[in-house]
Amino acid sequence: MNQNVSLRLxxxxxxxxxxxxxxxxxxxxxxxxxxxxxxxxxxxxxTLFNLISGRYGLSAGRIELKGQDITNLDPQNIxxxxxxxxxQITNIFxxxxxxxxxxxxxxxxxxxRYSLFxxxxxxxxxxxxxxxxxxxxxxxxxxxxLAGELTYAEQRALEIGITIASGSDVILLDEPTAGMSRAExxxxxxxxxxxxxxxxxxxxxxxxxxxFDLADRISVLVYGEIIATGSPSEIRSNQLVKDAxxxxxxxxx
Amino acid sequence: xxxxxxxxxxxxxxxxxxxxxxxxxVFDGGFSLSMLSQMGIAIIFxxxxxxxxxxxxxxxxxxxxxxxxxxxxxxxxxxxxxxxSFWFPITFVPIVGGITGLLFALVxxxxxxxxxxxxxxMISLGIAEMVAASALMFTTFFGGEGGIVTNxxxxxxxxxxxxxxxxxxxxxxxxxxxxxxxxMYAITRTPLGRLANAVRDNPERVKFIGYNPVxxxxxxxxxxxxxxxxxxxxxxxxxEIITAEALGLMASGNVVLMAFIGGxxxxxxxxxxxxxxxxxxxxxxxxxxxxxxxxxxxxxxxxLYSPGGIANILxxxxxxxxxRLFKSLASSYLIIFLASVPLIVGTIAxxxxxxxxxxxxxxxxxxxxxxxxxxxxxxxxxxxxAQRRVKSVWAxxxxxxxxxxxx
Numbered sequence: 001m002n003q004n005v006s007l008r009l010x011x012x013x014x015x016x017x018x019x020x021x022x023x024x025x026x027x028x029x030x031x032x033x034x035x036x037x038x039x040x041x042x043x044x045x046x047t048l049f050n051l052i053s054g055r056y057g058l059s060a061g062r063i064e065l066k067g068q069d070i071t072n073l074d075p076q077n078i079x080x081x082x083x084x085x086x087x088q089i090t091n092i093f094x095x096x097x098x099x100x101x102x103x104x105x106x107x108x109x110x111x112x113r114y115s116l117f118x119x120x121x122x123x124x125x126x127x128x129x130x131x132x133x134x135x136x137x138x139x140x141x142x143x144x145x146l147a148g149e150l151t152y153a154e155q156r157a158l159e160i161g162i163t164i165a166s167g168s169d170v171i172l173l174d175e176p177t178a179g180m181s182r183a184e185x186x187x188x189x190x191x192x193x194x195x196x197x198x199x200x201x202x203x204x205x206x207x208x209x210x211x212f213d214l215a216d217r218i219s220v221l222v223y224g225e226i227i228a229t230g231s232p233s234e235i236r237s238n239q240l241v242k243d244a245x246x247x248x249x250x251x252x253x
Numbered sequence: 254x255x256x257x258x259x260x261x262x263x264x265x266x267x268x269x270x271x272x273x274x275x276x277x278x279v280f281d282g283g284f285s286l287s288m289l290s291q292m293g294i295a296i297i298f299x300x301x302x303x304x305x306x307x308x309x310x311x312x313x314x315x316x317x318x319x320x321x322x323x324x325x326x327x328x329x330x331x332x333x334x335x336x337x338s339f340w341f342p343i344t345f346v347p348i349v350g351g352i353t354g355l356l357f358a359l360v361x362x363x364x365x366x367x368x369x370x371x372x373x374x375m376i377s378l379g380i381a382e383m384v385a386a387s388a389l390m391f392t393t394f395f396g397g398e399g400g401i402v403t404n405x406x407x408x409x410x411x412x413x414x415x416x417x418x419x420x421x422x423x424x425x426x427x428x429x430x431x432x433x434x435x436x437m438y439a440i441t442r443t444p445l446g447r448l449a450n451a452v453r454d455n456p457e458r459v460k461f462i463g464y465n466p467v468x469x470x471x472x473x474x475x476x477x478x479x480x481x482x483x484x485x486x487x488x489x490x491x492x493e494i495i496t497a498e499a500l501g502l503m504a505s506g507n508v509v510l511m512a513f514i515g516g517x518x519x520x521x522x523x524x525x526x527x528x529x530x531x532x533x534x535x536x537x538x539x540x541x542x543x544x545x546x547x548x549x550x551x552x553x554x555x556x557l558y559s560p561g562g563i564a565n566i567l568x569x570x571x572x573x574x575x576x577r578l579f580k581s582l583a584s585s586y587l588i589i590f591l592a593s594v595p596l597i598v599g600t601i602a603x604x605x606x607x608x609x610x611x612x613x614x615x616x617x618x619x620x621x622x623x624x625x626x627x628x629x630x631x632x633x634x635x636x637x638x639a640q641r642r643v644k645s646v647w648a649x650x651x652x653x654x655x656x657x658x659x660x
Contacts, residue, residue, distance in 0.1 A: 076460045076463050092455065093450070103447065104450075104462060107447075116444075120443055120447055123444075126444075166463060
């Protein structure tokens, strides 16, 4: 595996008032790896994502994206630096068509910014990228539908489509299979591995099947601290993880 | 590079232009002509408003500020032309109004568009109140109660056009209306226009696709201010007087009503609203002094029965007509129409009796009271019946349309 660091968290801390949620997380995510963060409810996984993507400001620490300091930048600036995220609760543009959802997500990275003097439908690069993404997420026959009228699983696929449409090479997926049936989850896993090929993926996931299918490495977050990082087999056999996180279960299967 | 205008689009705009040319020939006469002029101004204004409301999700209660400031600056410019300070063709004076609106929207929008939703609505209301108050304080610029009077023929005769006759003013308005419509429609087709929709739907998510939603709102507000200013300038030329009322809360409220009545979710919706409201205001006010009450009732009914406005009602029927299923609705609609006749007659009777107030006592009033109440009750009963019928027909129509793939 290439050992260049894509995303580096150093001693990241976050507290809301007197409640400390993230207590000094340090983590290196390597270029091209698929890294999963697991941990019990309330461990701070989503908060960590919100810190990395700029939704919340840090209380302390530093975050670097491909060597560039992105600590406390606005979400849009972090996104422009090449990091894109999805949301646990579907976060799409409900009154726009599926095609329009994807098209808007491609614009900045293709250089169209707040452009007022181009007709959007005549921009070939935007059209090609949008077609490609829609094909990839399998919503080709749905592209004229309003995003708000899609089924839940389709909306989740669209969520991933919006996330990858900008062509960012670091992708954060927050529980991409939450609330899905077994069959839908399998389809989602296939989609995720397809769309994150040659990209760096950091994901939060509850479904252990998904985690062990997809992840090259796993970090375990408990009470705002990473207690272990390693390959799936290392995590499976880690006593600390078994005690702290899987204490009540038989083990990771 | 694809063509900028498709053939279909050219034909469409050409037919709009042609209808603008023909309208005053069909509806001639002074009253119709001044009403058509008023409609043209209202159309530009309401479309500029819907750039905010329908397209960017900003509910503004102060849009008349940009209309009014554009109008006042235009009035002073026209007066300078009149005094011979400099010369500028009246035909292009609306650009001055537009730039005025744009600059004020640029400055005020910088403050207002930091927030969306209710805070934006309240800030816009505050700014409207502030500008309206200043209008009465700074009397040299705003002319106090009397306003600013201008002379639209100030530019002299250019190519045989003096802007003395109303028909020439109408064509000026129509020309600018066409340009503005095309411009505002084109904006919806640009990356910025599409992002405005994204900001309307979900500003939080927009940040995570690389855009600053505040910047998108601000740009849309600025552009919207331009077209509002154009409308204001045309109002100055049309009426040759502009008072502080033009930028007051009533005027701002009026454009909200127009947009909602027409329908904010379609580009063309607000145009329907502008035409209808102008028509109601000019026509109703000549028949009854209680016209504001009727106007209010009309607004209430539209919002209650079709929150998406008239455009939504029309759009709903497009697939039905395409699928050739309208027949199934026709009978229910006929009943609704028949029910609304006694309902409307009865309501008008009650309102007019109350409004005129003269005949409250006495036998004749007893008869008119009871007969109008009977009309209302009968109308309501039939209406409820028809309403239920329409609902069930629509439910089955919806299934049918889905099955056949029309929705």
